[in-house]
Amino acid sequence: MKFFIDTxxxxxxxxxxxxxxxxxxxxxxxxxxxxxxxxxxxILNHYKAICDIVDGDVSAEVIATxxxxxxxxxxxxxxxxPQIVVKVPMIREGVKAIRYFTDKxxxxxxxLVFSAGQAILAxxxxxxxxxxxxxxxxxxxxxxxxxxxxxxxxxxYYDFGTQVLAxxxxxxxxxxxxxxxGADVVTCPLDPILxxxxxxLTDIGLAKFLADHNKK
Numbered sequence: 372m373k374f375f376i377d378t379x380x381x382x383x384x385x386x387x388x389x390x391x392x393x394x395x396x397x398x399x400x401x402x403x404x405x406x407x408x409x410x411x412x413x414i415l416n417h418y419k420a421i422c423d424i425v426d427g428d429v430s431a432e433v434i435a436t437x438x439x440x441x442x443x444x445x446x447x448x449x450x451x452x453p454q455i456v457v458k459v460p461m462i463r464e465g466v467k468a469i470r471y472f473t474d475k476x477x478x479x480x481x482x483l484v485f486s487a488g489q490a491i492l493a494x495x496x497x498x499x500x501x502x503x504x505x506x507x508x509x510x511x512x513x514x515x516x517x518x519x520x521x522x523x524x525x526x527x528y529y530d531f532g533t534q535v536l537a538x539x540x541x542x543x544x545x546x547x548x549x550x551x552x553g554a555d556v557v558t559c560p561l562d563p564i565l566x567x568x569x570x571x572l573t574d575i576g577l578a579k580f581l582a583d584h585n586k587k
Contacts, residue, residue, distance in 0.1 A: 372550050375427070375558035377538065379406045379417060383561045384424050390564075395427035397480070397502075397538065397558040399458070400434065415451060422452040430480045430500075432458035441468040449477045456480050456499060461489045466496045473497030480536065490522040494531040500556065505549070506539035515539070516548045523553035543567055 373394035376387045379402040387393040398421070403409070408417045418431050429452070433444040441464060445457040449472075456478040459465040469479045473496060480500040481493035485508060493501040503522060505515025522535050537549040540559035543566030549557050 372554060373427075373534075373556040374564060375430075375536070375556055376564070377402070377540075377558040377560055379403045379408060379421075381420060381424065384421060387561050387564060388425050392564075393425060393427070394556070395429060395454075395558075396421050396425055397430040397458070397536075399432050399482075415448075418448070418451055418455065422454045425454070427454065428456045428478065428499075429454045430456045430458040430482075432482065433460075436460065436462060436464060438464040438467050438471075441465060442471055445472055445477065445479075446475075458482050458502075459498075461485075461493065466492050469493065469496040469498050482538070485518075487518065487521045487525060490533075490535075491525060494526060494529075494533040498533050500534050500536040502536045502538040502558070504539035505537055505545060506541040508539075509541070516545075516552055519549055519554050520552040527553075 374392050375395040375397050376384055376393060377397045379398045384396055403414055408414055421429050431448045433441050435441045435444050441459060448455050448457050457472055458480045459469055461481055461484050469481060472479045478499040480502055481498040482502045484490055484501050484503045490501050503518050508515035519537050526533060534555035536556040536558060537554040538558050540546060540557055540563060543563045546557050546563055
């Protein structure tokens with residue numbers, strides 16, 4: 372399973388990358404704004420800075436919602452760096468644009484997916500990644516992990532090449548549950564990833580080893 376970090380914070384991206392387990396980055400306009408990155412030039416330069424840190428795919432989101440606008444923005448983003456994946460919303464014009472990008476050899480990430488039907492359309496259009504938002508489903512009393520498992524089963528049955536990228540992950544257990552459900556990728560903030568390091572028995576064992584080593 373691949374680990375992407377969902378942030379626009381360069382320090383957190385560096386910290387995740389330094390762990391040696393980071394496979395890519397996802398961002399969105401809200402995460403950019405949170406870091407004070409505003410304006411087209413600042414945003415594009417920030418994407419380049421992210422690509423300079425990591426070796427894997429970096430999802431860069433389009434703002435347009437019409438076909439021509441999505442295509443224009445997406446092509447411009449793809450020209451920034453070979454690692455850029457164009458992030459396209461799950462809407463009618465978005466699906467059309469994903470097919471266009473696929474035919475042009477441009478990688479895509481279909482975002483804001485909340486159903487298996489949407490995931491099927493994204494895969495049929497040739498999306499590189501599909502991003503079901505499990506945390507937001509949990510917020511409305513719907514089981515997001517069940518959706519991940521359902522999409523994984525459908526994709527395997529029909530041998531779709533689209534990777535299931537579990538998004539809107541809120542905590543460490545979400546990561547483990549996505550792994551059990553067969554997600555190809557998880558994307559989340561740094562804290563849930565670091566949470567995988569923690570276990571009280573590890574802390575107790577290390578403390579004992581160190582105490583024994585320091586005995587005179």
